[in-house]
Amino acid sequence: MAPMTSSARPLLNRRLAEFGTTIFAEMSALAASTGSINLGQGFPDTDGPEEIREAAVRALRDGRGNQYPPGPGVPELRMAVAAHQERRYGLSFDPDTEVLVTAGATEAIAATLLALVEPGDEVVALEPYYDSYAACVAMAGGTRVPVTLRPHEETRDGVTRRRFRLDLDELRDAVTDRTRLLLINTPHNPTGTVLTRAELTEIAALAVERDLLVVTDEVYEHLVFDGAEHVPLATLPGMRGRTVTIGSAGKSYSFTGWKVGWVTAAPALVSAVRAAKQFLTYVASGPFQYAVAEALTLPDTYFEEFGADMLAKRNLLVAGLAKAGFGVFEPAGTYFVTTDIRPLGESDGFAFCRALPERAGVVAIPNAVFYDHREAGAPFVRFAFCKRASVLEEAVERLGTLAG
Numbered sequence: 329m330a331p332m333t334s335s336a337r338p339l340l341n342r343r344l345a346e347f348g349t350t351i352f353a354e355m356s357a358l359a360a361s362t363g364s365i366n367l368g369q370g371f372p373d374t375d376g377p378e379e380i381r382e383a384a385v386r387a388l389r390d391g392r393g394n395q396y397p398p399g400p401g402v403p404e405l406r407m408a409v410a411a412h413q414e415r416r417y418g419l420s421f422d423p424d425t426e427v428l429v430t431a432g433a434t435e436a437i438a439a440t441l442l443a444l445v446e447p448g449d450e451v452v453a454l455e456p457y458y459d460s461y462a463a464c465v466a467m468a469g470g471t472r473v474p475v476t477l478r479p480h481e482e483t484r485d486g487v488t489r490r491r492f493r494l495d496l497d498e499l500r501d502a503v504t505d506r507t508r509l510l511l512i513n514t515p516h517n518p519t520g521t522v523l524t525r526a527e528l529t530e531i532a533a534l535a536v537e538r539d540l541l542v543v544t545d546e547v548y549e550h551l552v553f554d555g556a557e558h559v560p561l562a563t564l565p566g567m568r569g570r571t572v573t574i575g576s577a578g579k580s581y582s583f584t585g586w587k588v589g590w591v592t593a594a595p596a597l598v599s600a601v602r603a604a605k606q607f608l609t610y611v612a613s614g615p616f617q618y619a620v621a622e623a624l625t626l627p628d629t630y631f632e633e634f635g636a637d638m639l640a641k642r643n644l645l646v647a648g649l650a651k652a653g654f655g656v657f658e659p660a661g662t663y664f665v666t667t668d669i670r671p672l673g674e675s676d677g678f679a680f681c682r683a684l685p686e687r688a689g690v691v692a693i694p695n696a697v698f699y700d701h702r703e704a705g706a707p708f709v710r711f712a713f714c715k716r717a718s719v720l721e722e723a724v725e726r727l728g729t730l731a732g
């Protein structure tokens with residue numbers, strides 16, 4: 329197709345130039361053309377609860393949400409989000425002024441950064457990061473300042489685990505007079521790290537000391553394993569008023585296609601985020617908002633069963649990857665496992681992932697795409713385990729030929 333303008337100027341603007349293509353498109357195409365099992369992209373291959381799907385059908389049939397819902401979200405959902413935060417974490421939010429429904433966590437992240445970041449502001453974020461963070465900081469005209477999570481061995485209760493750890497001194501050093509906010513993600517995608525209460529307490533102390541806003545992406549709040557505890561940053565001293573917390577029905581209820589997410593924060597923060605959000609989608613997912621309101625009132629046994637199911641899948645994949653010769657960082661949360669390919673005699677995750685479909689019929693994602701310091705992520709590769717057990721078993725069998 330001919331370009332729309334004859335000038336030599338590139339079509340994609342300078343802010344987004346570096347985000348032109350995504351690895352997910354390339355890898356999903358490879359999966360399709362080679363008939364590989366796609367453990368690259370993180371979406372479940374089984375849908376969320378039947379009764380919640382039925383609730384969406386009912387809302388559609390009853391004409392609830394078929395026209396523009398209210399800008400902040402339907403009251404039923406805002407009340408359900410507030411009740412969930414109260415019940416799970418003892419955090420009390422006013423559904424009218426402190427809850428905002430968004431088009432998934434993705435829009436919550438975009439609107440929050442567009443609202444709060446001034447051109448030239450620095451945004452400190454944990455690296456590797458979820459892929460939309462860098463693009464949204466760029467769209468807001470901000471500068472991203474990555475703090476790298478580093479591989480680390482820890483022995484607890486006689487068991488040695490490998491985990492990606494936050495260096496709190498590095499975080500402290502990353503904060504300057506230009507820092508506008510800290511962008512935190514726990515449980516952390518792609519490493520599976522769940523920040524501990526001690527780590528989060530230090531982050532909170534830093535935010536208070538330097539008077540920073542904190543945006544915390546907690547979409548995996550219900551996916552924590554082995555007794556790990558998800559601690560919402562907003563529960564820690566001094567944080568309730570300075571924290572924007574982001575959640576999503578996509579990850580918590582296995583409805584990633586519904587794009588229902590939310591923000592909880594103090595009224596002034598919610599107002600600011602809403603100012604940006606109203607010009608992005610204005611509103612989204614009308615009937616699904618009613619269904620998610622019902623999902624949020626499911627008894628906690630839903631989360632227990634969901635967590636137990638994901639734990640079994642994690643264990644299956646982790647064991648298979650270890651047996652296949654990968655170095656494995658057993659995740660304490662999320663539905664991803666990060667591996668080290670060096671024990672397999674490899675060092676370049678990009679090359680490894682490009683060859684893996686041909687070699688073993690499995691698709692994974694090179695973690696380097698989630699880093700600014702590409703070299704820090706080079707030997708790491710991410711697999712998703714939110715797939716049916718039979719799919720994971722087949723993937724593990726195929727990967728078993730690698731060491732061979």
Ligand SMILES: *Cc1c(COP(=O)(O)O)cnc(C)c1O
Pocket residue numbers: 431432433434435458513517545547576577578579584587588589
């Ligand atoms: C999946 C994901 C999101 C996006 O969530 P949606 O509700 O699907 O928009 C945001 N952050 C992280 C860390 C994720 O893994």
